[in-house]
Amino acid sequence: MIDRIVADSSSSSPFYFWGYFMDHRHQDLAWLWDHVYLSLIPVVAGLIIALPLGYLARRYRWVYPPMVSVMGLLYTIPSIALFVLVPPVFGLKALDPKQVPIALTVYSVALLVRVVADGLAAVPEDVAQAATAMGFGRLRRLISVELPIAVPVVAAGLRVATVSNVSLVAVAGTIGQDNLGRLFDEGKNLSTTGPYYPPIVLGIVLCVLLALVFDLIIVLGTRMLTPWRRVVIGR
């Protein structure tokens, strides 16, 4: 109720989002934090699951086409439907806090399996052969030769998965899970007599900023992990 009174007393101009943020910063920052971990946990979990699956798709070539098709199909399930489907499938209560991370992990896996398989395929055949011939075991070769070389391809996929997660988390705000998506709900609820833009614009701005920050972190991390690529660019 207090929210509404304050909102009503303020401007409804789209550019009032900063004032709106200052007025509700405790709530907004809490939602921002929710948004941060809800976007990140699925990418990390998705990568951990996608690594062995992607490896299988690379190791046994016949696995690759069906695996990629299934992953493509998973990605086409509308997010709102997936949020609703997760609790019954995973035996959770409706609006369980794990509902969103689990659904988004499915999307991340769907994106990253193919990326991991393609990244491993980008390891030159003679490099892999040389590693085996020098006495690397299979696991050791994967960890210390193939994965490091696959980093640029996998990182490109991580960027897509992370940014798309930031936008998908917001959808979960509309079914009542706390995150920046709640700002859009607020905007809708506050548009009683006319459209009330500030929380909606604030939600968009924060989502975009968050996506930019994540993207930058992944790009910098990739640069740190791949010093050998910088020397090429540097020439």
Added chain:
Amino acid sequence: MIRFDSVTKTYPDGTVAVDSLSLEAPSGKITVFVGPSGCGKTTSLRMINRMIDPTAGTIWLDDKDTSQLPATELRRQIGYVIQHAGLFPHRTILDNIATVPYLLGWDKKKARSRALELMERVGLPTHFAKRYPVQLSGGQQQRVGVARALAADPPVMLMDEPFSAVDPVVRDQLQEEFLRLQSELGKTIVFVTHDIDEAIKLGDQVAVLRVGGHLAQLASPAELLNEPVDAFVAGFVGRDRGYRALGFSTAGTLSTRDEETVRLGADIPSGSSDGWLLVVDDQAEPQGWLRLDSIPAGSSTVTDAILHRGGTLARQGGSLRSALDAALSSPTGRGVVVDGDGRLVGSVTASQVLELIEGREQVRT
């Protein structure tokens, strides 16, 4: 010593890649597998370190049956060099070379100092240590490949067309250095190539394989050139094998004729007995020929630019082939002979060399 004992490789589709191959690659020697594509030479090589498992037969490494050893352990004691080097793009040159020592659990400091030592050994500047493979030329990468294979000082080296992806000049250089290195290290080497000239140049013994993985002939290079066992081998070793075989016969000490010489940088003399003068530098190393009747106008001293560089040099005590080639390639018809340090000894003519060749034939028959 590596011994193939009736080794056969048949693929599931029925293709026979290697057919009952039996041969021995003696310790400390270079054995070359050579043949057209599809002759099973690479398959045979890869069966030694079990990159490919034989369908039948046994490969012995000294007195051990290789199929009884753990594959990774076996491979760490066998150096392996391949065509495009196959360096790890994400590791520095130093860490690439130290790969096997790391795998064997050497401490980092020892592995790296060994790697640095090898860089010098294969002729790489040590300031390349922190570079990445992509910053090196093909020939330099191949040197790193050889250094990497040598890092843990394995008794055995397998080399799969290691020099075929670099340009001819660099290839020649790498081959020479490889022979020099081998004369110091004395590894047991199995070397695969499709290039018969490379096989003859590098091999202590050469195994010629024919399509379908049959061994056609196993012999020393000279024997291969002089006595090819059948039409296939004769055709494969090539047309000018009579001439190339001379490369394996020593000319003995050539009785040379003295040459009139002039030093580089000296005034151009007015005449000589036949209009040609041999130009040498201050160390008495031959530089080229000077043709007195075609000196460009305005030249008064002997400079690099006016030399005729047609002739190759023969080393005293070298092969009949190099002696004959020196004579044939010389613009004066006189081949220049030098001593072991590259200093002028004198000259020989083609007919002198041919006399030696004919004398040799008479001794043999």
